[in-house]
């Protein structure tokens with residue numbers, strides 16, 4: 001499959017509904033993220049010296065949120081290379097299309113929740129870095 005969507009990476013800050021009882025954050029299609037959610041998964045219990053991800057997607061759009069703890073996400077796309085620290089439930093990282101991503105430095109309490117616009121599909125993955133560079137040209 002050779003189709004893909006243009007890469008897009010952006011930190012999104014969420015509104016916190018805070019009162020004397022605590023705090024609540026709502027994530028809605030069209031406000032905090034621009035797609036219909038077809039899948040949710042979350043990563044937890046990751047050892048601090050473990051890196052995950054190490055792939056890109058052709059078409060997938062995702063919103064990553066560290067609902068607890070903290071995790072670093074390194075992203076490479078279109079010649080850009082940036083590291084994002086997700087260390088609060090009040091922000092997320094929107095990643096669309098051809099972006100090579102690696103998640104690392106998970107704290108022991110980290111829970112990384114991911115909203116995605118499509119079901120799991122191995123054919124949407126680019127798992128080889130050289131293939132990613134070739135397709136990105």
Ligand code: TYD
Nearest residue numbers: 039040041043051052053054055103119120
């Ligand atoms: P993997 O792609 O290795 O995770 P990461 O991107 O964090 O490195 O996925 C780990 C396992 O979970 C692998 O066997 C595939 C499976 N999996 C699903 O079944 N559904 C999903 O939505 C995801 C993301 C993974």
